Amino acid sequence: MAAERIVLGAGDAAVVRPPRRDPARQRRRRRLRTVARYTALSAAAIVVLVPIYVTIAFSLQSGSQALQFPGSLLPSELDTGVFRRVFEVSNISRYLLNSALVAVLITAGQVLTSILAAYAFSELRFPGRDVLFIVFLATLMVPAEVTIVANYDTIVSLGWLDSYQGLVVPFLATAFGTFLIRQSFLGVPRDLRDAARLDGYGHMGFLWGVAVPLARPAIAALAVFSFLLSWNQYLWPLLVTNDDDFRTVQIGLRTLASSNITEFNLVFAGTVVASIPIFVLLIAFQKHLVRGLTSGAVKG
Amino acid sequence: MGPRRRLRERGLALALLLPSIAVFGTFVFYPFVRTFWLGFFETDPFGGNERWVGFSQYTDTITSASFRNSLWVTLKFTLLTVPVGLALGIGLALLAHQRLRGVTIYRTIFSSTVATSVAVASLMFVSLLSPSVGLINQTLKWLGRDAIFFLQSPGWALVSISAVTVWQNLGIIFIVVSAGLQSLPDDLYESARLDGASAWSQFVEITLPLLSPTLLFGFVVLTITSFQTFGQVDLLTNGGPLEATNLIVFSIFETAFRDFDPGRAAAQAVVLFFILLALTLVQFKVLERRVFYGR
Numbered sequence: 001m002a003a004e005r006i007v008l009g010a011g012d013a014a015v016v017r018p019p020r021r022d023p024a025r026q027r028r029r030r031r032l033r034t035v036a037r038y039t040a041l042s043a044a045a046i047v048v049l050v051p052i053y054v055t056i057a058f059s060l061q062s063g064s065q066a067l068q069f070p071g072s073l074l075p076s077e078l079d080t081g082v083f084r085r086v087f088e089v090s091n092i093s094r095y096l097l098n099s100a101l102v103a104v105l106i107t108a109g110q111v112l113t114s115i116l117a118a119y120a121f122s123e124l125r126f127p128g129r130d131v132l133f134i135v136f137l138a139t140l141m142v143p144a145e146v147t148i149v150a151n152y153d154t155i156v157s158l159g160w161l162d163s164y165q166g167l168v169v170p171f172l173a174t175a176f177g178t179f180l181i182r183q184s185f186l187g188v189p190r191d192l193r194d195a196a197r198l199d200g201y202g203h204m205g206f207l208w209g210v211a212v213p214l215a216r217p218a219i220a221a222l223a224v225f226s227f228l229l230s231w232n233q234y235l236w237p238l239l240v241t242n243d244d245d246f247r248t249v250q251i252g253l254r255t256l257a258s259s260n261i262t263e264f265n266l267v268f269a270g271t272v273v274a275s276i277p278i279f280v281l282l283i284a285f286q287k288h289l290v291r292g293l294t295s296g297a298v299k300g
Numbered sequence: 301m302g303p304r305r306r307l308r309e310r311g312l313a314l315a316l317l318l319p320s321i322a323v324f325g326t327f328v329f330y331p332f333v334r335t336f337w338l339g340f341f342e343t344d345p346f347g348g349n350e351r352w353v354g355f356s357q358y359t360d361t362i363t364s365a366s367f368r369n370s371l372w373v374t375l376k377f378t379l380l381t382v383p384v385g386l387a388l389g390i391g392l393a394l395l396a397h398q399r400l401r402g403v404t405i406y407r408t409i410f411s412s413t414v415a416t417s418v419a420v421a422s423l424m425f426v427s428l429l430s431p432s433v434g435l436i437n438q439t440l441k442w443l444g445r446d447a448i449f450f451l452q453s454p455g456w457a458l459v460s461i462s463a464v465t466v467w468q469n470l471g472i473i474f475i476v477v478s479a480g481l482q483s484l485p486d487d488l489y490e491s492a493r494l495d496g497a498s499a500w501s502q503f504v505e506i507t508l509p510l511l512s513p514t515l516l517f518g519f520v521v522l523t524i525t526s527f528q529t530f531g532q533v534d535l536l537t538n539g540g541p542l543e544a545t546n547l548i549v550f551s552i553f554e555t556a557f558r559d560f561d562p563g564r565a566a567a568q569a570v571v572l573f574f575i576l577l578a579l580t581l582v583q584f585k586v587l588e589r590r591v592f593y594g595r
Contacts, residue, residue, distance in 0.1 A: 034400070041395055045409045048392075051424040051467060052412070054435050058427050069438035113319045120316040124309050136320070139328045141580070145528045145549045146573045149338060149556045149565050150331030173323035203312060232417035234531040235549070239557070250419040254535060257423060264426075264433050271423040278415040283408065293414070293472055294479040 059083075059268035079265070086269040089260075091244050095252030098167075099231055100277070102248060105168045106230040107223050114177030114222060115215075119207050121178065122185035123193075136175045148239060155240050162243040171230060177222045180292075184218035185211050217291065224285045225292030231278055249274045335573075338566035350563065361567040369543050370551040370568075371575075373458065377547060378526040380462035381469070386518055388466065389473025390511075394503070396474075397481045407478070414471030418531030421468040426536070429460055451536050454544040461532045461545050469525075473518060480514030481507070524576055548572050 060078045087093055120126075121133050144151075151170060160166035188211055196206045212219070237248045247255065256270045282289060341350040342357055361367050392410045396403055416424070428435045429450040437447045450460040484507065492502050508515075530549040533539055539546040539554065546554075548568065556565030 037395075037398060037400060041400075041403070041406045044392055044395055045406055048409055048413065048467075048470060050435075051421075051428055054427040055424045058433060067433060067438065069435070069442045072438060073435070113323070116316040117320045120313040124313040124316070125306075126310045126313040129313075132317070136324070139324050141577060142328050142332050142573070143524070143528055143576060145530065145552065146569045146576075147328065147331035147335055148552070149562050149569060150334040151327055152556070153334075153562075154326065154331065170323070170327040173320035175324075178320065203309075228415075234418050234534075235553070238534070250417050250531075253419045253423060257426075257535065264430070267423060268427060271420055275416060275420045278417070279412070282412065282415040286408070286411070289414070290411075290475050290479065293475050 055268045055271055059265050059272055062265050082265050082269045086266050090256050092252055092270055092273060094245060095247055095249040099249040102167045103227050103230040106171045107226040109172035110174045110177050110226045111219060111223055113173045114181050117178045118181035118185055122182045136178055139175045152239055162241055162246045166240040167237055180218050180222055181215055184215035188214055220288040221292035224288040335566045335569050338563055339570050341563045343561050343563050357563055357567045367568060370546050370548045373546055374527055374548045377462060378523055381465045381526050382522045385466045385469045385473055385522060389470055389477050392474045393477035393481055410474045411471045413468055416468055421464050422532050422535040425464045452541055454541050457537050457541060457545045464532050476518055480511050484510050523579055527576055
């Protein structure tokens with residue numbers, strides 16, 4: 001490269017000498033670069049995975065074996081019974097069920113309310129539409145942490161402590177979801193709308209028959225995103241549940257950790273169990289999740 | 301459009317918006333206003349008798365040593381988590397932004413921490429940080445060194461909480477930055493290479509400026525979430541030792557639900573709201589000037 005430029009700089013523009021190439025040396029260099037790249041990638045992957053690996057390794061060992069480095073990293077005797085035991089000594093099956101139920105209800109509710117609101121904002125004309133849309137977006141400026149004290153009072157006066165309503169209802173609407181699906185509805189071609197009207201579709205027919213199917217990618221992204229967020233909720237479920245039967249798995253882990261201080265392998269096994277559903281979800285719906293997570297960040 | 305049809309369209313709009321309006325009204329706007337209101341009332345030490353005190357509870361909150369400590373600790377936490385997290389996320393995204401066989405496996409690994417909840421991430425870090433079973437202390441012991449009490453010593457606790465947070469955030473930062481990288485035009489790099497630009501100068505001259513909207517977004521969102529952090533503290537340090545990890549939200553939680561002082565907790569929450577509002581506005585104003593929105 002450098003040689004080329006010197007040649008050009010000398011004013012001898014007609015003759016651009018190709019740089020000398022030694023094929024064997026170049027191949028060796030390319031292979032070396034590939035090895036370096038894989039090494040860097042693998043080193044980074046190991047660092048990212050260490051907490052996960054150690055948690056799994058420690059969950060499978062009981063007693064003194066888990067305390068002996070470096071043997072604890074490559075346990076010789078695996079105690080797989082710990083996963084059965086964690087279901088026996090704790091309420092974790094109930095926690096998992098609660099989390100699944102709450103997350104499914106919140107997800108379904110958010111998708112539904114977002115579709116409805118998004119349709120009103122994108123297809124209907126009514127006074128105050130733009131102001132109301134800004135009011136919706138303003139909810140994003142009020143994080144849940146700011147309102148917990150007052151919301152807790154509301155839940156108490158509704159008699160919703162230790163209930164699924166208390167865990168679900170406050171989250172049944174989302175400005176982010178409304179915004180996401182509205183964007184998608186706005187992209188529906190005008191011709192389709194006119195054609196649907198000519199075919200005698202009313203608003204509801206057009207919404208469910210044309211607009212929603214076309215907005216499927218956005219809806220899938222919202223659904224995966226909502227499920228992830230509600231499954232992982234921590235502060236709110238901690239506040240509104242005291243009864244073990246209504247606790248979600250995140251709060252269940254807290255209970256498990258504080259009641260089994262001496263049996264670390266049980267706590268780690270519970271941690272592994274609690275994270276499996278979301279890891280499966282991540283692998284199955286990675287594309288949708290990525291779309292949901294990045295829709296605010298990247299144009300287009 | 302006939303007046304009848306217009307009326308029907310308005311009715312439909314109202315029906316479609318009503319569910320969202322009801323939820324937002326009950327669980328966002330009403331509690332928002334009520335939080336300000338609660339801040340005007342002082343609760344006596346026995347949890348009863350709310351007494352109107354006007355703004356004095358707000359001024360007391362802002363000047364109290366404990367709340368100032370919470371602000372300072374939260375700020376330190378933000379400085380420990382946001383820049384480090386962004387830098388590591390960008391590093392991982394650049395590493396994985398190559399045409400190599402099997403790179404998708406690495407991408408899945410790098411995004412994997414997005415699946416961890418705060419409880420899972422915190423307990424996973426117990427496997428590294430615990431004084432007795434933690435891997436780091438096992439290693440130190442094997443090397444004949446003294447154990448480090450990561451979660452129990454004032455010097456280490458906040459750093460440990462930050463480490464959990466950075467790790468937990470890596471996945472989402474990686475995903476967002478990767479998506480940003482993939483949207484960059486290849487031809488720019490092509491011509492940069494022909495001009496003999498080094499990898500570093502390509503990164504500084506092309507990647508960073510073009511990525512700046514994504515990075516701005518990440519910066520704002522991460523800063524805001526760092527001010528909302530709660531779970532790590534609740535699970536790992538309980539705000540201690542000596543309030544070294546008493547982040548704002550944890551302080552609000554303790555004041556409201558352990559000290560049973562909703563008025564004071566509400567006042568803290570109002571301060572938190574204005575901080576978040578200011579942060580968002582300032583960041584957009586200041587950073588937008590340096591952001592490249594071309595194309």
